Amino acid sequence: MSLRAAVLGHPISHSKSPALHLAAYGRLGIGMSYTAIDVTENLLPALMGQIRDQPGWRGLSVTMPLKTAMLGQVDEVRGVAGTLGVVNTVTFEEHPTGTRTVGSNTDVAGIVSSLRHAGVAAAPSAVVLGGGGTAASAVAALQQLGAGHVTVFVRDTSRTGEVCAAAGSLGVELEVRNLADAARPAAGADVVISTLPPRAADGLAAGMAALKTSTPGVLLDVAYDPWPSLIASVWQAGSGTVVPGLEMLLYQAVEQVRLFTRLDEEVNASVIDVMCDAVGLPRRVL
Structure with a gap:
């Protein structure tokens, strides 16, 4: 029986997940297909x-706009995915009564690993840009790094249900503000995680550039196309550290590969x- 996995989302043609996963399966010597399904x-x-x-399904990677919708499509939700109400990974488990689908979240681990690799210290002052499902994962990651307070900047302050619910369930104090006011607070934060779509932060970037101030912290921009x-670019010009979204994607994909292959130390x-070579990232060690 041939093994199968896929990434689901809309649109999906830009996804780097097939390159990451297929490179891993090839190195592991596992005959598993991995496709992108719009x-x-x-x-x-x-x-x-x-x-x-x-038959043969081992896993699904779940991207926008399906991370919340997938909650109602699986038999069981485990770990932080249940706390956040955000599923980015589905695995298939064989049970006496048949196949069960299990939803989980590897985005949080991906964010934590990428920020730790960038040298983020414990209990950072933190800003999140955006208020959707990925922002909820960002708040959970920051909580794991010791942040007790997170300021979230959004374009529409009435559409923050997911991130507010996540913060409440995690015991994180959340301050919600308008994105138009983000330039100076973001520039001074230890960590900024942008979960905004591509180019949606361009106006903020222009505002930060106009401040002509340094940006000494770490920026993780989840959007990775176009890059930079x-x-x-503005953050790097201010002498800050930039973590590309592709690096976060790598780290969360590593966790998915472990789940889909049912291997651990072998990954x-x-x-x-x-996996790094497949998407042009510098080689990393977890």
Whole structure:
């Protein structure tokens, strides 16, 4: 029986996940396919119904706009995914009664690993840009790094349900402000995590550049296409450290590979090396 995995989202043609996963499976010597499937929220239930009846499925990577919608399509939700209400990973487990689908979240681990690699100290002052599902994962990651207070800047302060619910369940004090006011607070923060879509932070970047001040902290820009983003360029010009979204994607994909292959220690530095090579990232050691 051939093994299968895929990434689901809309749009999905830009995804780097197939390159990361296929490189890992090749290095591990596992015959597992990994494809990109374009699916909207409305079509997700039908797709999941089809997949349940097909043999060989090991896992699904879940990206926007499906991370919340997937909650209602799995049999069980585990770990921080249940706390956040955000699923970016689905695994398939065999049980006596048949296949069970399990939702989990590797985005949080991906953010934590990428920020630690960048040298983020404990209990950082933190800013998150955006208020959706990825912002909720960012708040959870910052909580793991010791941040008790996070300021979230959004374009529409009435649409922050996901990130507010996440902060409440995690015991993190959340301050919600308008994105138009973010330039100076962001420039002075230890950590800034932008979860905004590509180019959505361009106005903020221009505002930061106009301040003509240094940006000594760490910026993680989850958007990775086009790269470098304007905010990443402005941040680097201010002598700050920039973590590309592609690096976060790498770290969360490593955790997915471990889940989908049902291997752990075998997904080692040599596997991570070929994953880095597949997307043009400098080689990392976890």
